[in-house]
Amino acid sequence: MAIEVGTEAPDFELRDNHGRTVRLADFRGEKNVVLLFYPFAFTGVCTGELCALRDELPRFENADTQLLAVSNDSIHTLRVFAEQEGLEYPLLSDFWPHGETSRAYGVFDEDKGCAVRGTFIIDKAGTVRWSVVNGLPDARDLNDYVKALEAL
Numbered sequence: 082m083a084i085e086v087g088t089e090a091p092d093f094e095l096r097d098n099h100g101r102t103v104r105l106a107d108f109r110g111e112k113n114v115v116l117l118f119y120p121f122a123f124t125g126v127c128t129g130e131l132c133a134l135r136d137e138l139p140r141f142e143n144a145d146t147q148l149l150a151v152s153n154d155s156i157h158t159l160r161v162f163a164e165q166e167g168l169e170y171p172l173l174s175d176f177w178p179h180g181e182t183s184r185a186y187g188v189f190d191e192d193k194g195c196a197v198r199g200t201f202i203i204d205k206a207g208t209v210r211w212s213v214v215n216g217l218p219d220a221r222d223l224n225d226y227v228k229a230l231e232a233l
Contacts, residue, residue: 083187083214090203091185095173098159112147114203118188118196122154122162153195202229
């Protein structure tokens with residue numbers, strides 16, 4: 082079960098598609114965070130969702146907001162995926178320990194070995210203010226993210 086709105090977002094430290102370490106705590110007091118979990122790079126629905134974010138990036142990555150996308154793929158896979166699709170925001174690897182961050186947010190599917198489609202909007206204080214969790218085949222609506230960010 083996914084963590085609930087109103088709770089403190091679990092901190093994490095993950096490497097991005099360039100090998101840089103990214104910590105949720107680094108954004109505390111500075112930016113709201115759109116934390117998006119997706120199953121796998123190079124799959125149809127995931128590619129569609131991440132490219133839609135790319136096409137609307139200023140709405141999700143700006144002076145007040147940081148977009149972080151997390152999958153259980155390796156950083157090497159994420160690097161090639163980002164290059165192929167022109168994704169300029171951080172793709173974080175929850176590869177090892179496998180799914181540790183996805184589990185902390187309650188979106189890891191043990192049977193499939195990957196995260197389901199969970200999105201969490203975390204305010205500058207580190208509190209989850211909005212979330213949505215969809216199953217593997219079900220894409221999310223980006224307009225819902227925009228409305229949730231506007232409400233902060």
